[in-house]
Structure formats: structure tokens, C-alpha cells
Amino acid sequence: MKLQDTFNFLKEKYCSFWQFKERGASLEIITPFATANSKAISLFFTTREDYFIVSDGGWLFQEMYDVDLDFDDSHFTKMFDNYLELFQISQSHISGNTAYFIKSRNHIDLPSMVSRLAQFVQIIVAISVISNDEKEPSKSFKAEANAFITEVKDLITEDWKLEHQIPLAGIRFPSTLRKSNMTVVFSYITGTTTDSFISSAGKTNLNCGIIDKQGYKHQYARKVALINDLSGGYDAKKIPIYLEQLNNVDHQIVWTKREEIKSLIYEL
Structure with a gap:
């Protein structure tokens, strides 16, 4: 037709x-x-x-x-x-x-x-x-983080490809960088309250563990947690003990030290 x-x-x-x-x-x-x-x-x-x-x-x-x-x-x-x-x-x-x-x-x-x-x-x-007060700050951080990782990608001379929200092993990560058979997965941890921040951390660890258990571990060069240490839910006294439990994450980088992502990518 x-x-x-x-x-x-x-x-x-x-x-x-x-x-x-x-x-x-x-x-x-x-x-x-x-x-x-x-x-x-x-x-x-x-x-x-x-x-x-x-x-x-x-x-x-x-x-x-x-x-x-x-x-x-x-x-x-x-x-x-x-x-x-x-x-x-x-x-x-x-x-x-x-x-x-x-x-x-x-x-x-x-x-x-x-x-x-x-x-x-x-x-x-x-x-x-349909939004609420909890979602809006999280979306704002997600937008900032995506923009920064885009900036990192643009500075890299290697043939890296940036993708957002592409499903990996049935899970959508906010950002991924790919080069040939190498992939760097980014997950964001944030929250306006301590409870929501802890929940975000737990979800990141769970998702990173799932891709390992489903046989995709060899495809990922690094699994990176980008942590919003400027969010209202980040309590410097309470949160670190929970971040210590992120055993499925390869690298933890706080937002105020996000420049470390550039060094990490250059080393791959």
C-alpha cells in the first residue's frame, strides 16, 4: 500500500x-x-x-x-x-x-x-x-548528571558511544558509555530525605547485582555509582555506612568530586 x-x-x-x-x-x-x-x-x-x-x-x-x-x-x-x-x-x-x-x-x-x-x-x-516534591529534585540531579557525562564523552577522543535509559539485562540505567565490547554503567544515588537516599542506594546495588547474576558481568568494564552528596537526604553521619554495603558497585564517586569520572574513563 x-x-x-x-x-x-x-x-x-x-x-x-x-x-x-x-x-x-x-x-x-x-x-x-x-x-x-x-x-x-x-x-x-x-x-x-x-x-x-x-x-x-x-x-x-x-x-x-x-x-x-x-x-x-x-x-x-x-x-x-x-x-x-x-x-x-x-x-x-x-x-x-x-x-x-x-x-x-x-x-x-x-x-x-x-x-x-x-x-x-x-x-x-x-x-x-504526575509529579511530587520527591521526584522533582531527583529529576533535576539526573539531568545534571546526564549533562556532565555527556560533557565527559565529548572530551574523550576514543570511539565511545553515550546512551541514556537503554535497557541492560532488563534494567534501565540512566547512562552508559560503550566502546567495542566494553561498557561503563552509571547509576545515580540521590534523595531529598535520608530514607529515600538509602532506598536509592539499595536499588543501585540491587540492579548492579542483577546484571552480574544474569551472566552479563563480563560485558561491563565498570559499574559506577554517582552519589549526590549535595542532596537533602545525604547525611554525612548516617549515609556512609549504607554506601559501604554497595558490594555490587565497582566505583563510588560523589557529585562534588565528579571530575574523577574523567580519570576513570581515560584509564580504560
Whole structure:
């Protein structure tokens, strides 16, 4: 089915509120659906081999809807995975980007595919905009840490590749640096209260232990915990004893000494 045929087919199924734009080998479908933060939802149709494919074009992952997919939040991750399964949506990871898509060999399924994916985007954005006082400082530190690691990557002359939120052994780490068969995994420890800080530390140790036990240990050159020692939850008297228990982490680097990351990468 050609793009123009697809346009006519979908236009027949939907009303005039739907708009379409040809973008190379893809057709952008501008739906009348809006997100909770008033962004119009666009989807992208293309064909590959015998399949008709509708995807979000990587817009969710690229934060085109002005929301961050907070996979560090276990509640968000659980809901996200549930909706992936509910709407029968697949995902692909290409060049550091993640796209969510539905495919079928039957063009008759196209209206259903478009509706399902649009609803999925709508729901995920709605979940993402729900925030509380605990999440906002954590997101701010995550953004700062990601920006610093990006800066480190840009200073490195070796062929390192930076990726964010790419799933490794079923776990999403905020940042990874890759070079050939070598990977450096970064996990962030932060919190506005002592309890939330300790919980963050425990989650980091657990996740790093899981990738070891699932047989991925040989693929990781280093597992690094970047610790926000400027956060409200960092108590210099209480926290160190918990950080001593991070036996699954190779390196602990506090935020105020983050320049040590550069030395660590240069040594690899």
C-alpha cells in the first residue's frame, strides 16, 4: 500500500480532524488526540518487507511531549510495562533512541493500530506529568548528571558511544558509555530525605547485582555509582555506612568530586 493510498484509507476511516504529512518514506499522522499537557499526538506510518508499521517516531523517548520517562521510578516502570502489554506494543532501540510501534501484515488493522498507539502515548504522558516534591529534585540531579557525562564523552577522543535509559539485562540505567565490547554503567544515588537516599542506594546495588547474576558481568568494564552528596537526604553521619554495603558497585564517586569520572574513563 502506497503512502497516498494509506492517506486515503485512513481519511475514509477517520474524520477531517486528522491530518497527514509525507516525510520521506513515512507518513506522519497528526491525530486529534491531545496529551495531558496539551500536545498534539503524531504517529508515523511506514512499510517494511510485508509489514505495515505505526510508530511514535521515538517522540516519547526524545521528550517531544515535554515529559521525561522516569524509569528510575519503579511504580512508573510497572505501569509503563503493563500498558505496553495491554496495547500489545513493541519497542526498538536504534542509535541511542527508542521507538514504540505496532506492526501487522493486514492493512485493515491500520485504524486499530493508530488508535491503540495514540491511546498509549496519551496515557504514558498523563502518567509522566504526575509529579511530587520527591521526584522533582531527583529529576533535576539526573539531568545534571546526564549533562556532565555527556560533557565527559565529548572530551574523550576514543570511539565511545553515550546512551541514556537503554535497557541492560532488563534494567534501565540512566547512562552508559560503550566502546567495542566494553561498557561503563552509571547509576545515580540521590534523595531529598535520608530514607529515600538509602532506598536509592539499595536499588543501585540491587540492579548492579542483577546484571552480574544474569551472566552479563563480563560485558561491563565498570559499574559506577554517582552519589549526590549535595542532596537533602545525604547525611554525612548516617549515609556512609549504607554506601559501604554497595558490594555490587565497582566505583563510588560523589557529585562534588565528579571530575574523577574523567580519570576513570581515560584509564580504560
